[in-house]
Amino acid sequence: MLQLENVTVRFGGVTAVDNLTLSIGASEVTGLVGPNGAGKTTLFNAISGLVRPGAGRIVFNAVDVLNAPVYRRARLGLGRTFQVPQPLSRLTVRENLLVAQRFGTGSVNASRLDEILDFVGLTEKAGRDASSELALSELKALEVGKALATNPKLLLLDEVLAGLETTGKRRFMQMLKDMHAKFGVGILIIEHDIETISNLCKRVVVLNFGELIADGAPDEVFRDAEVIKSYTGAEHA
Amino acid sequence: MDARRISVVLAMVVMYIAVPLLLGSNLYVMSLLVASIAIGGVALAWALLGNLGGMVSFGHAAFFGVGSYVSALLTMKLGVPVFAAMLLGGVGAAVASIAMLPTLRLKGPYFALAILAYAQIFRILATEWKSVTGGSGGLSSIPRLPEIAGFDFGSKIGNYLVIVSIVLIFALIYQRIRASHYGTALRAMHDSEDATRVVGVNSTLLKAMMLFVSAFMTGVIGAFNAHYINFLEPDYGFSGLWSTLPIVAAIFGGYRTILGPVIGAVFVYLVDQLVFKSFIPSGHQIMLGALLAGMVLFSPTGLLPWIVEKFKRSRNAPA
Ligand SMILES: Nc1ncnc2c1ncn2[C@@H]1O[C@H](COP(=O)(O)OP(=O)(O)OP(=O)(O)O)[C@@H](O)[C@H]1O
Numbered sequence: 001m002l003q004l005e006n007v008t009v010r011f012g013g014v015t016a017v018d019n020l021t022l023s024i025g026a027s028e029v030t031g032l033v034g035p036n037g038a039g040k041t042t043l044f045n046a047i048s049g050l051v052r053p054g055a056g057r058i059v060f061n062a063v064d065v066l067n068a069p070v071y072r073r074a075r076l077g078l079g080r081t082f083q084v085p086q087p088l089s090r091l092t093v094r095e096n097l098l099v100a101q102r103f104g105t106g107s108v109n110a111s112r113l114d115e116i117l118d119f120v121g122l123t124e125k126a127g128r129d130a131s132s133e134l135a136l137s138e139l140k141a142l143e144v145g146k147a148l149a150t151n152p153k154l155l156l157l158d159e160v161l162a163g164l165e166t167t168g169k170r171r172f173m174q175m176l177k178d179m180h181a182k183f184g185v186g187i188l189i190i191e192h193d194i195e196t197i198s199n200l201c202k203r204v205v206v207l208n209f210g211e212l213i214a215d216g217a218p219d220e221v222f223r224d225a226e227v228i229k230s231y232t233g234a235e236h237a
Numbered sequence: 238m239d240a241r242r243i244s245v246v247l248a249m250v251v252m253y254i255a256v257p258l259l260l261g262s263n264l265y266v267m268s269l270l271v272a273s274i275a276i277g278g279v280a281l282a283w284a285l286l287g288n289l290g291g292m293v294s295f296g297h298a299a300f301f302g303v304g305s306y307v308s309a310l311l312t313m314k315l316g317v318p319v320f321a322a323m324l325l326g327g328v329g330a331a332v333a334s335i336a337m338l339p340t341l342r343l344k345g346p347y348f349a350l351a352i353l354a355y356a357q358i359f360r361i362l363a364t365e366w367k368s369v370t371g372g373s374g375g376l377s378s379i380p381r382l383p384e385i386a387g388f389d390f391g392s393k394i395g396n397y398l399v400i401v402s403i404v405l406i407f408a409l410i411y412q413r414i415r416a417s418h419y420g421t422a423l424r425a426m427h428d429s430e431d432a433t434r435v436v437g438v439n440s441t442l443l444k445a446m447m448l449f450v451s452a453f454m455t456g457v458i459g460a461f462n463a464h465y466i467n468f469l470e471p472d473y474g475f476s477g478l479w480s481t482l483p484i485v486a487a488i489f490g491g492y493r494t495i496l497g498p499v500i501g502a503v504f505v506y507l508v509d510q511l512v513f514k515s516f517i518p519s520g521h522q523i524m525l526g527a528l529l530a531g532m533v534l535f536s537p538t539g540l541l542p543w544i545v546e547k548f549k550r551s552r553n554a555p556a
């Protein structure tokens with residue numbers, strides 16, 4: 001569904017994504033891990049169009065989207081969340097989803113909107129101001145809700161579980177699993193916690209200094225010496 | 238009937254019946270009203286661009302001038318009927334705003350400076366393109382508003398009714414855009430542009446549309462003004478006052494509201510012409526700065542929100 005070929009993103013002297021080639025199949029749940037600064041978020045930005053790669057190709061469902069504007073990629077079915085939640089400010093929770101649905105899919109479907117609100121557990125907060133009246137877990141749920149409202153085929157989740165306490169995290173993980181089943185959406189999820197990744201994903205890819213250093217089943221990948229070194233190395237740095 | 242409806246009906250009665258009946262014979266007062274409402278229309282268009290498009294413009298004089306020249310020239314050189322030419326004047330201003338699209342990439346003060354410079358380009362064009370615009374000598378004998386079905390739109394009352402109706406229609410358009418899904422997306426865009434784009438909003442196009450709408454409205458009012466005063470020269474049509482007076486009026490009246498800018502324009506213009514001008518015949522506009530500063534200190538959100546607040550409080554207050 002998504003093919004990246006030799007994608008490179010540089011910021012001045014920093015090569016955030018380095019000649020990366022990767023293919024994500026339809027309705028898979030894939031983990032994306034790597035130490036801080038490995039280029040994970042930058043890769044999401046390149047896929048969703050917020051940064052332009054200096055080189056490479058990005059093909060989504062047989063459409064070359066490398067030069068497509070951000071909004072068109074969203075309409076093609078690329079949804080994403082932000083590592084630091086970015087609610088649409090000055091709008092209510094429901095209006096957040098409404099804008100996403102109206103512009104992401106081209107039309108409004110109120111019952112589906114309510115279904116998504118319910119699914120992410122925000123029905124009771126629907127009338128609240130999205131930028132000032134939500135707790136972190138609700139902001140994270142709103143990130144997912146907004147993205148779902150665009151009716152995505154592939155959802156890029158950037159550390160949606162980070163910062164949640166244990167029960168909240170467990171509930172959220174169940175939600176992600178259900179989402180995959182219920183909405184038939186493919187997921188690429190950035191997450192630091194190895195256990196979480198092993199639980200959610202059949203496949204995990206590892207980035208280090210912008211390079212892909214491992215790709216495979218979680219239990220194999222997390223046994224890989226290079227992967228362990230990149231993690232512990234980064235922690236000691 | 239709720240208070241809102243009542244006030245709308247009252248305002249309509251005042252504007253369409255009471256004012257013409259009571260003041261219609263006073264040519265001086267009518268001319269002040271027409272001028273102030275015209276400025277109010279530009280102020281409304283300016284506020285629309287600010288509120289919905291998120292852009293602060295110091296260049297609305299360009300749209301005003303382009304609208305007035307396009308309409309005047311179409312009627313004079315090609316014999317286009319005046320009302321049709323006024324609409325085309327608005328279209329002309331919207332087309333002129335296309336040249337400004339690159340400035341949308343600029344943020345804050347850079348955008349403001351770019352649009353300021355842009356307004357000057359059109360003034361220079363009107364001055365130098367003598368064969369068409371008559372150069373700095375200007376255009377005179379611009380056709381007045383026509384007589385249709387026995388009613389003379391070119392009379393003082395006719396002019397008044399036309400500008401009131403234009404501004405009301407613009408207010409309705411503004412209200413409809415604001416209440417639409419586009420309005421919701423635009424509201425979200427200012428603080429979270431990336432977040433709106435990743436859910437499928439073409440933010441650049443939406444902003445450009447608001448620029449077109451605002452330019453169109455301003456151009457129509459510039460065109461009206463040309464046919465109202467029947468005379469045009471570059472320094473007048475593109476005068477910086479068409480940029481600054483609406484800003485003062487909008488902020489004074491309450492730029493976050495739809496009608497605040499219009500009410501602000503009428504108030505500010507009347508005070509300026511009736512009070513300040515009699516004390517300081519030349520340079521009286523400087524007092525507008527003081528007036529504005531006073532209002533911002535008194536009620537930062539402007540006159541209209543203050544009135545609404547007062548009104549609500551007096552209704553809710555225990556007897
Ligand atoms: N807009 C930018 N301008 C300059 N440098 C940037 C920019 N965005 C990211 N970088 C740099 O690119 C590298 C990769 O950053 P990125 O945010 O993609 O890492 P990450 O893997 O998401 O890290 P984390 O786990 O901390 O979120 C870092 O060195 C970062 O400083």
Ligand SMILES: [Mg+2]
Nearest residue numbers: 040041042083
């Ligand atoms: Mg990151």
